[in-house]
Amino acid sequence: MWYHKPVINEELLQSLPNLKIVASSGVGIDHLDLNLLSSYGVKASNTPFVVSTDTADLGMALVLASSRRLMAVSPDTEYFPADWLGAEVSGATLGVVGMGTIGYKVAERAKAFEMKILYHNRNQRNKEEESAVGAIYCKKIDDLLQQSDFVLLSVNLTPQTHKLIGKKELELMKPTATLINISRGLVVDQDALVEALQNKVIKAAALDVTYPEPLPRDHPLLKLKNVIITPHIGSATKKTRRLMMENMTESIQAGLAGLPIPNEVF
Amino acid sequence: MFRSKAFSLLKPIPLMSGQPNLAYKFIHPAIASHGHRCHRRGVDYRQRYKTCPGSAGGQTISAPQTKVMAEEELPGVLVLDIGGTHGVLENVAALLKKHFRLITMKEFLENKKEMSKKIQSVFVFEGRPTIDQELLESLPNLKVIGNSGVGVDHLDLKMISNFGVKVTNTPHAVADPTADIGVALMLASARRLVEGCQVAVSPDTKYFAVDWLGVEVTRATLGIIGMGSIGYRVAQRARAFDMRILYHNRNRRRKEEEEAVGAHYCEKMEDLLQQSDFVMLVVNLTPETHKLIGKKELGLMKPTAILINISRGAVIDQDALVEALQSKVIRAAALDVTHPEPLPRDHPLLKLNNIIITPHIGTATVQATRMMAEEAIANMLAVLSGQPIPNHRRRRATWAFGKLNRWHTRSTAWPHGVPEETFLPHYHEGIS
Numbered sequence: 001m002w003y004h005k006p007v008i009n010e011e012l013l014q015s016l017p018n019l020k021i022v023a024s025s026g027v028g029i030d031h032l033d034l035n036l037l038s039s040y041g042v043k044a045s046n047t048p049f050v051v052s053t054d055t056a057d058l059g060m061a062l063v064l065a066s067s068r069r070l071m072a073v074s075p076d077t078e079y080f081p082a083d084w085l086g087a088e089v090s091g092a093t094l095g096v097v098g099m100g101t102i103g104y105k106v107a108e109r110a111k112a113f114e115m116k117i118l119y120h121n122r123n124q125r126n127k128e129e130e131s132a133v134g135a136i137y138c139k140k141i142d143d144l145l146q147q148s149d150f151v152l153l154s155v156n157l158t159p160q161t162h163k164l165i166g167k168k169e170l171e172l173m174k175p176t177a178t179l180i181n182i183s184r185g186l187v188v189d190q191d192a193l194v195e196a197l198q199n200k201v202i203k204a205a206a207l208d209v210t211y212p213e214p215l216p217r218d219h220p221l222l223k224l225k226n227v228i229i230t231p232h233i234g235s236a237t238k239k240t241r242r243l244m245m246e247n248m249t250e251s252i253q254a255g256l257a258g259l260p261i262p263n264e265v266f
Numbered sequence: 267m268f269r270s271k272a273f274s275l276l277k278p279i280p281l282m283s284g285q286p287n288l289a290y291k292f293i294h295p296a297i298a299s300h301g302h303r304c305h306r307r308g309v310d311y312r313q314r315y316k317t318c319p320g321s322a323g324g325q326t327i328s329a330p331q332t333k334v335m336a337e338e339e340l341p342g343v344l345v346l347d348i349g350g351t352h353g354v355l356e357n358v359a360a361l362l363k364k365h366f367r368l369i370t371m372k373e374f375l376e377n378k379k380e381m382s383k384k385i386q387s388v389f390v391f392e393g394r395p396t397i398d399q400e401l402l403e404s405l406p407n408l409k410v411i412g413n414s415g416v417g418v419d420h421l422d423l424k425m426i427s428n429f430g431v432k433v434t435n436t437p438h439a440v441a442d443p444t445a446d447i448g449v450a451l452m453l454a455s456a457r458r459l460v461e462g463c464q465v466a467v468s469p470d471t472k473y474f475a476v477d478w479l480g481v482e483v484t485r486a487t488l489g490i491i492g493m494g495s496i497g498y499r500v501a502q503r504a505r506a507f508d509m510r511i512l513y514h515n516r517n518r519r520r521k522e523e524e525e526a527v528g529a530h531y532c533e534k535m536e537d538l539l540q541q542s543d544f545v546m547l548v549v550n551l552t553p554e555t556h557k558l559i560g561k562k563e564l565g566l567m568k569p570t571a572i573l574i575n576i577s578r579g580a581v582i583d584q585d586a587l588v589e590a591l592q593s594k595v596i597r598a599a600a601l602d603v604t605h606p607e608p609l610p611r612d613h614p615l616l617k618l619n620n621i622i623i624t625p626h627i628g629t630a631t632v633q634a635t636r637m638m639a640e641e642a643i644a645n646m647l648a649v650l651s652g653q654p655i656p657n658h659r660r661r662r663a664t665w666a667f668g669k670l671n672r673w674h675t676r677s678t679a680w681p682h683g684v685p686e687e688t689f690l691p692h693y694h695e696g697i698s
Contacts, residue, residue, distance in 0.1 A: 003476045053484040057507065061457055064450035068631070070624060071463050088631040090442040112506030113446060214471050222467045229466035230459060231474040237457075237482045 004031045013040045021255030023248035026235060027051050027102075029265050030157035030184060038266075045251035045263045049101060050243040055154075055234035056105030059182045062206035062228065063110070063150050064089055066178050071228050087149070087176070090114045095148030097141065097164070098155030098183065099125055106152060107133040120144045145172040150180060157184035165189065170196040178204045182234055185211030194220045197227060208234050341650055342367045342384035343412075344374060344405070346395040354391045358639040362389060365643055371395055383407055387646045389639075393420045402429045410649035412642035415629060416440045416496075419551035419578060434645035434655060437495055439637035444548075444628040445499035448576040451600035452504075452544050455572050455622050456483045481543070481570070481597075484508050489542030491535065491558070492549030492577065493519060500546060501527040514538045539566040544574060551578035559583065564590040572598045576628055579605030588614045591621060602628050 001024040006012065008022060019042050024032060027048040037044050065071060068086040094110045096103045099121040107117050110133075117135040119125075124137045138144040141164075145151060151173060155161045165179065166189040173179070179202055181188055190211060196202050204226040213232050221227055235241065247263060254261045343366035347353030353370075354362070362368050367384060374381045385405050388397065391414045395401070402408065408431050413421065416437045426433055454460060457480040465471055465478070488504045490497045493515040501511050504527075511529040513519075518531045532538040539545060545567060549555045559573070560583035567573070573596055575582055584605060590596050598620040607626050609615055615623065629638060648655050 003474075053508075054482060057453060057483045058457055060507075061450070061453035061459060064446060065454055065459055068447060068450055068624075068627060070450060070454055070622075071460065085630050085632050085635065086627065088443055088633045089446050091633075109503075109506045112503045113449075114442070214466065214474055217469050217471070228459075228463055230462040231466045231471075231478065233457060233462050233478065233480065236479050238479050239482050241479065 001025065008032065008037065010036065013037070013042065021045065021252055021261065023251045023255075024265075025244050025248060028156060028184060030186075032265075034266065043255050043261055044265050045248070045255070045261055046265050047244040047247040048263060050240055050247060051235040052101045052105055054237050054240045055102045055182055056109060058208055058230070058234045059102070059106045059152055059154065059180060060109045062180045062182070062208065062230070063094065063152065063178070066180070066204050066206040066228050067092070067150070089150075092116070092149040093118060093147055095119070095138070095144040095151045096135070097144065097151060097153050098161075099135070100154065100156075102182070103152070103154035104129070104133070106154060107135050115150075118144045118148060141169070142172055145169055146174070148177060149174065150178050152180040153183045153187050155183050155187060157186055161187050163187070163189040165193070167192040167196070170201055173202050175200060175202065177202050178206065181205070181207045181209055183209060185209045185213065190221070194224070197221075197224050200226075204228075206230075208232055339384075340365065340367045341386040342369050342381070343646065344369050344371065344385045344388045344395065345391065346371050352392065352394050354389065354639075355635060358391070358635065361636070361639050361643060365647060378404060386410070386650055387412055389642060389646070390414060390421070397421055397426060399425065402426065402431065410434060410646050412646040414635075414638040414642050417550060417578060419580075432649050434642065434649065436638045436641035436645070439634055439641045440629045441495040441499055443631050443634040444496045444576055445503060447602055447624070447628045448496070448500045448546055448548065448574060449503045451574050451576070451602060451622060451624065452488070452546065452572070453483055455574065455598050455600040456481050456486075456544070460622050461619065481572075483544075485510070486543040487512060487541055489513070489532070489538040489545045490529070491515075491538065491545065491547050492555075493529070494548065494550075496576070497546075497548035498523070498527070500548060501529050512538045512542060535563070536566055539563055540568070542571060543568065544572050546574040547577045547581050549577050549581060551580055555581050557581070557583040559587075561586040561589070564595055567596050569594060569596065571596050572600065574599070575601045575603055577603060579603045579607065584615065588618070591615075591618050594620075598622075600624075602626055 001008070001022055003025060013019065013036065019040070021043045022032070022037060023045045025047055027046050029044070029046050032044055034044060067089050090113050093116040094107070096107055096117065096119040099107070099119040103119065103121075104125075107119065110117055117133055118138050119135045120138045120141045124130075124139075125135070129135075130137065151165075153165065155164065161183075164187050170179075170192055179188070179193070185207070188207075193205060197205055198220075206228040207221075208230045209232055210221065210229065215221060215229070221229065235244065251261050251263055343362055345354050345359070345362070345368060347370050348359045348368070349356055359368060366387065369381055369385060374385065382404050383406065386407050386409050388395065388405075388408065388411045390397065390411055397411060402425070408429070410432045411421065411426060411434070413433060413435045416435050418433060418435050421433055423433060458478075462478075465474070484507045487510040488501075490500055490511065490513040493501070493513040497513065497515070498519075501513065504511055511527060512532050513529050514532045514535045518524075518533075519529070523529075524531065547559065549558065555577075558581050564573075564586055573582075573587070579601070582601075587599060591599060592614075600622040601615075602624045603626055604615065604623065609623070615621060629635065645655055
């Protein structure tokens with residue numbers, strides 16, 4: 001399964017009596033109905049770790065691009081106005097929501113830019129991990145939202161994280177803050193986000209993921225000047241895609257041979 | 267705001283002849299409040315003050331002021347304009363007004379006779395106003411040109427020196443934001459962010475192609491040409507991406523500095539060019555670095571390599587670059603600087619799709635603009651009061667409270683033997 005296609009539904013499963021395993025590219029499995037698969041005795045796998053560094057790199061790229069306004073250049077430029085300014089990353093506060101493998105790697109990178117790092121996670125990381133990146137735990141997401149200049153979402157999509165960031169959360173954020181989403185579009189209440197950006201409740205957003213992908217061409221997010229959208233390229237590098245495929249092949253081979261499956265998801 | 271505390275350090279300092287330690291008085295509050303912190307790290311700032319080259323006879327920071335500030339008029343500083351397209355920003359103008367009488371070019375030209383005597387300094391922002399022979403001749407009391415920014419290639423240092431005028435720059439304030447932009451451009455070009463954005467919003471996009479790929483930054487090889495203050499900070503950031511770091515510099519850095527960022531010295535630039543996936547130019551523009559990267563150098567680079575320029579446009583042979591990008595001799599380029607700026611609208615560089623160009627925004631942040639102004643003001647005040655230009659190593663520690671730790675753990679060279687490349691003097695003499 002590459003990029004969530006082909007879609008696995010009841011009809012397809014019924015027509016494939018010998019199907020043993022569905023190997024999905026990438027780490028997200030929100031598009032898979034695991035109960036359905038399991039009821040047909042089909043196993044599933046993903047590619048969790050290989051995507052981490054590229055996705056973290058992209059997260060950092062979006063933090064930098066949005067803060068320094070890299071995308072705001074136009075062909076109509078006659079001169080560069082002196083008051084065209086961005087905001088500094090060095091010394092700013094990054095709030096990582098979801099400190100898994102990817103979130104942690106973002107923190108590692110942000111630390112080198114002298115960013116202050118807050119994080120919110122289901123569980124607190126251990127002391128060594130925290131101090132290695134200088135990250136401070138925020139048990140309540142509200143605390144993180146109120147103090148961060150950049151809020152980066154790196155959670156997986158589950159019923160608990162669906163619309164995790166809605167109107168209330170956006171209002172808790174600083175009006176000078178930027179929201180970065182490298183997780184899944186549905187983690188954010190998109191309509192609330194549009195409103196927040198239009199009314200300058202927050203300063204800007206940078207989204208590698210939306211719902212759906214791509215957005216309908218008349219969607220308000222495409223028209224806003226304070227939004228950067230990239231076409232879900234978190235893991236889009238040659239090396240990583242190749243590694244993903246290798247992982248998937250391994251999982252398939254194991255599945256077909258009845259052996260324990262690497263990266264199996266339940 | 268992140269560094270707003272540091273800005274409040276700048277108190278109006280009366281300009282009187284004979285007042286000692288102007289510079290130290292300026293940074294006194296920072297030292298007083300951080301004495302304990304320095305102590306914990308085994309550093310005694312007061313001691314360092316006495317031994318630093320800028321020390322004026324080892325006087326203490328708390329030397330009492332013996333002379334009373336008379337109602338002397340503030341010295342005049344010339345700027346191009348306030349606000350508008352090319353003028354200094356309003357908040358910068360406000361900072362200048364605390365220490366100077368602010369005179370715009372318009373005011374000066376309208377009343378040359380009276381104004382010309384008052385102007386003791388010129389604040390140059392984004393290369394303006396242009397300092398030419400005519401201007402220098404019309405300002406008999408000019409003592410110093412305070413440049414906002416670190417590059418002074420737009421100033422004819424020899425000519426200015428002939429008039430007995432000093433030039434100062436602001437190496438501190440620019441270092442972090444410029445390093446940030448360098449890495450931002452590297453990431454943006456590697457991952458094709460600009461193209462990606464266009465795909466994401468294009469009215470023609472129906473789906474996101476699965477074979478749309480960029481290249482990895484993590485664990486790739488970064489070649490830094492010019493390992494000064496800015497180049498070193500780029501290396502510090504790149505290290506967090508697990509990059510292999512090569513560097514080329516006039517002089518080699520100390521072993522501890524190399525090890526701190528995992529950088530390998532390439533005595534020959536060719537070696538760096540041949541091995542790097544990303545080549546970043548962080549040199550200043552001098553006759554030696556003019557067209558440093560030409561057809562030959564581009565030919566030595568990997569065909570999969572990306573060239574990033576955050577120094578000056580003229581460091582690259584632009585025509586050679588156009589050709590190299592068109593013929594895929596290198597993969598892509600990302601330029602914050604070009605020659606001229608902006609490029610003419612029909613320039614071939616603007617038509618290529620394997621290039622990112624940003625409008626010289628290396629220091630275009632609210633914080634940096636302010637810090638550059640403050641640094642320039644301190645420089646100009648020091649010259650006008652006959653003080654040595656503040657030692658920029660110490661100043662670095664005092665600019666931003668939160669940075670004291672960082673500064674100390676990184677630099678093992680201070681106070682003795684600061685590597686030449688990092689010690690970009692605030693103070694340029696007109697030596698060719």
